[in-house]
Amino acid sequence: SSEVPAAEKKRWTLGDFDIGKPLGRGKFGHVYLAREKRSNHIVALKVLFKSQLQQSQVEHQLRREVEIQSHLRHPNILRLYGYFYDQKRVYLILEYAAKGELYKELQKCKYFSERRAATYVASLARALIYCHGKHVIHRDIKPENLLIGAQGELKIADFGWSVHTFNRRRTMCGTLDYLPPEMVESVEHDASVDIWSLGVLCYEFLYGVPPFEAKEHSDTYRRVPLLSTYHNLFTLFPIHRIVQVDLKFPPKPIVSSSAKDLISQMLVKDSSQRLPLHKLLEHPWIVQNADPSGIYKA
Numbered sequence: 113s114s115e116v117p118a119a120e121k122k123r124w125t126l127g128d129f130d131i132g133k134p135l136g137r138g139k140f141g142h143v144y145l146a147r148e149k150r151s152n153h154i155v156a157l158k159v160l161f162k163s164q165l166q167q168s169q170v171e172h173q174l175r176r177e178v179e180i181q182s183h184l185r186h187p188n189i190l191r192l193y194g195y196f197y198d199q200k201r202v203y204l205i206l207e208y209a210a211k212g213e214l215y216k217e218l219q220k221c222k223y224f225s226e227r228r229a230a231t232y233v234a235s236l237a238r239a240l241i242y243c244h245g246k247h248v249i250h251r252d253i254k255p256e257n258l259l260i261g262a263q264g265e266l267k268i269a270d271f272g273w274s275v276h277t278f279n280r281r282r283t284m285c286g287t288l289d290y291l292p293p294e295m296v297e298s299v300e301h302d303a304s305v306d307i308w309s310l311g312v313l314c315y316e317f318l319y320g321v322p323p324f325e326a327k328e329h330s331d332t333y334r335r336v337p338l339l340s341t342y343h344n345l346f347t348l349f350p351i352h353r354i355v356q357v358d359l360k361f362p363p364k365p366i367v368s369s370s371a372k373d374l375i376s377q378m379l380v381k382d383s384s385q386r387l388p389l390h391k392l393l394e395h396p397w398i399v400q401n402a403d404p405s406g407i408y409k410a
């Protein structure tokens with residue numbers, strides 16, 4: 113296919129694109145469907161306002177996101193083809209995920225079948241093995257950061273909180289739902305933080321709610337960025353339930369003990385004891401339920 117040339121080789125401008133319908137709002141601006149005129153390649157154009165980036169002091173995070181995501185090439189990682197900017201805005205040229213946002217699909221279905229959940233978890237594990245192999249930790253794996261490609265395959269997007277492990281960060285990041293104990297206690301953390309978050313995600317795929325969610329207010333604080341949750345931290349969010357890992361499985365919906373076994377091996381406080389990702393791919397629940405293509409066929 114006429115691949116969109118890599119970021120470093122080309123100076124992009126807005127004139128290179130026909131802008132289509134808005135796809136929705138991201139954290140710092142709108143996302144539009146767009147077509148690159150020369151190649152007719154369909155992309156998503158994420159428009160970020162410099163003023164908002166400055167007042168939130170996330171420029172360095174954006175630079176890191178662009179640097180990291182533009183060098184990753186994996187079927188389950190959303191491509192970042194390039195970027196450009198003008199007086200007021202920064203534009204990210206991103207892969208268009210035709211089937212949209214996973215969290216909306218999860219809200220619509222309430223929860224996924226074991227086959228669908230296992231297929232998604234296996235493809236995310238393969239993407240994370242690839243990232244960790246390049247010393248990249250995502251650190252913010254959650255439904256809101258996952259998109260669905262044209263064939264139904266999952267795409268990890270939004271590397272805004274990812275880091276290259278050589279310069280490990282101790283900053284608080286991501287919404288609390290998915291933070292593993294060592295990050296809640298903000299001690300040194302490594303790639304195993306992504307294993308914890310994948311365990312939380314697997315639980316949420318199967319039950320429709322994350323394992324350590326506060327029962328009360330669960331709709332209000334849900335899906336709001338860390339900042340407001342952080343402010344309500346000691347009222348809204350039971351971080352003690354994360355640090356003590358009091359993992360409970362509701363009676364409904366009925367979930368196989370094999371799935372519970374896998375989740376219990378990932379949501380382990382001691383990060384060195386969490387099931388390694390390559391072992392996850394050999395777990396009976398994954399082997400028996402995940403579609404090897406990473407594509408969930410209804």
Ligand SMILES: CC(C)NC(=O)[C@H]1CCC[C@H]1Nc1nc(Nc2ccc(C(=O)N(C)C3CCN(C)CC3)cc2)ncc1C(F)(F)F
Binds near residue numbers: 158206257
């Ligand atoms: C990971 C990150 C945190 N999330 C985001 O950036 C979000 C913020 C807004 C959109 C999305 N960003 C992207 N979205 C797509 N595809 C897409 C999205 C939505 C729909 C959809 O359901 N509608 C248009 C529906 C159609 C029906 N009507 C009724 C509602 C909207 C269909 C396709 N591809 C690439 C991106 C990307 F990431 F490259 F920008």
